[in-house]
Amino acid sequence: MTLNVEETTWEPSDVVGVPKVQPWKYVVVYGRVVTFGLLQIAAVYGLYLAVTCAYWKTLIFNNIIQLMAAIGISAGNHRLWSHRAYKAKWPLQIILMIFTSMTYQFSIINWVRDHRLHHKYTDTDADPYNASRGLFFSHIGWLLVRKHPDVKKYGKNIDMIDIYGNPVLRFQKKSAELGNSTLNVSTWFIDLSAIIGLAYDLRTAPPNVIKSRKERTGDGTDLWGYNKTQ
Numbered sequence: 393m394t395l396n397v398e399e400t401t402w403e404p405s406d407v408v409g410v411p412k413v414q415p416w417k418y419v420v421v422y423g424r425v426v427t428f429g430l431l432q433i434a435a436v437y438g439l440y441l442a443v444t445c446a447y448w449k450t451l452i453f454n455n456i457i458q459l460m461a462a463i464g465i466s467a468g469n470h471r472l473w474s475h476r477a478y479k480a481k482w483p484l485q486i487i488l489m490i491f492t493s494m495t496y497q498f499s500i501i502n503w504v505r506d507h508r509l510h511h512k513y514t515d516t517d518a519d520p521y522n523a524s525r526g527l528f529f530s531h532i533g534w535l536l537v538r539k540h541p542d543v544k545k546y547g548k549n550i551d552m553i554d555i556y557g558n559p560v561l562r563f564q565k566k567s568a569e570l571g572n573s574t575l576n577v578s579t580w581f582i583d584l585s586a587i588i589g590l591a592y593d594l595r596t597a598p599p600n601v602i603k604s605r606k607e608r609t610g611d612g613t614d615l616w617g618y619n620k621t622q
């Protein structure tokens with residue numbers, strides 16, 4: 393079986409009229425700079441420990457975790473959900489969702505929208521990781537600044553019906569936004585049971601309650617600029 397993961401259903405004509413690179417003043421999100429900076433430092437320190445004093449069991453454990461994370465992004469976020477390269481039953485989707493949640497790449501729903509935008513408007517300002525802005529921007533820089541207005545504007549053209557209709561992905565996004573994925577294990581368990589049909593008639597918090605909670609205890613940012621479009 394051949395899966396050409398980069399193959400898309402988008403027409404080349406879709407990109408007509410989208411400017412490649414316009415002058416744009418970056419708005420740095422300093423919280424992200426600090427977070428990603430600390431991650432890089434931690435990675436270097438981890439490498440130092442790995443070659444000096446780590447137990448071999450730790451190294452094996454680390455490799456297994458890395459493999460799970462890579463499978464989550466590649467087989468889950470990319471091939472399954474972004475490109476629909478194959479279909480997966482709920483248990484596999486849940487496993488992939490857990491794997492991908494280890495990677496600190498935010499919600500799958502946002503990932504998929506960014507990726508579909510990337511393929512539809514490649515190398516333009518509507519591409520969230522526009523390579524026309526250079527190697528650094530397309531790999532890490534795009535995560536450190538607010539999104540280009542074209543990303544929000546053309547993001548509305550992306551068909552996300554399959555994604556929004558997926559309870560596994562809605563569950564993961566809700567958990568990511570409320571930051572309760574690690575704190576509230578019971579919610580995880582009940583929601584997952586509901587997805588595979590073992591629990592039902594769940595009483596959930598209405599959207600306005602979630603919204604007020606986000607405003608009260610969230611960091612108040614709408615980095616992805618998607619709140620208005622959902």
Ligand SMILES: [Zn+2]
Binds near residue numbers: 507
């Ligand atoms: Zn792709």
